[in-house]
Amino acid sequence: MGAGLLHRERPAGGRMEARQPAGDACDVQGTDRGGLQARTQPGLVGVVSLHESQGDTHTHTHTRAIKLDADKYENDPELEKIRKERHYSWMDIVTISREKLPDYEEKIKMFYTEHLHLDEEIRYVLDGSGYFDVRDAEDRWIRIAVEKGDMITLPAGIYHRFTLDEQNYVKAMRLFVGEPVWTAHNRPADHLEARGRYMAFLAQRA
Numbered sequence: 001m002g003a004g005l006l007h008r009e010r011p012a013g014g015r016m017e018a019r020q021p022a023g024d025a026c027d028v029q030g031t032d033r034g035g036l037q038a039r040t041q042p043g044l045v046g047v048v049s050l051h052e053s054q055g056d057t058h059t060h061t062h063t064r065a066i067k068l069d070a071d072k073y074e075n076d077p078e079l080e081k082i083r084k085e086r087h088y089s090w091m092d093i094v095t096i097s098r099e100k101l102p103d104y105e106e107k108i109k110m111f112y113t114e115h116l117h118l119d120e121e122i123r124y125v126l127d128g129s130g131y132f133d134v135r136d137a138e139d140r141w142i143r144i145a146v147e148k149g150d151m152i153t154l155p156a157g158i159y160h161r162f163t164l165d166e167q168n169y170v171k172a173m174r175l176f177v178g179e180p181v182w183t184a185h186n187r188p189a190d191h192l193e194a195r196g197r198y199m200a201f202l203a204q205r206a
């Protein structure tokens, strides 16, 4: 992917002021979706938008993002082009909300547990919003706000987690190269080859 894709501009003012992380208080069911914990824990760098911060150049994580028109995802030549070029042969659409997602509480906890995958995690936000937290090269949390139209790609081997924000709702397309493997390896998972490869990649760029 060309680096230029990371540099698309957003209107001034950005999302850093506009949106606050979830979890200012526990919700009525008593589930802290993680925002408060994340904001108060040592090492959280802050909320960034990949589009505003020039993506991996800023975070040094090789996390990538592009912006698409989510209103036309069902018939979007740009999306088709990306899928073809990157061999994203598989896709489905998931909705994360209390009403739509079975075992919501459990799933939310799972998404927010620090983990990695052996493959890229590719998500295209069709509606709603949320936060991906990724560890940077110094092992600090970087909180990345995603909203409608954002396609984010987390590299294989990066420690990360996901949480909803105050909307408590996201609808996202999951994309995968070949048959999907969703296995999450919770930290510590440093012994895995994908982790080793990712660390070597970071070291190369340091």
Ligand SMILES: [Fe+2]
Pocket (backbone or CB within 6 Å): 115, 116, 117, 121, 160, 184
């Ligand atoms: Fe994940």
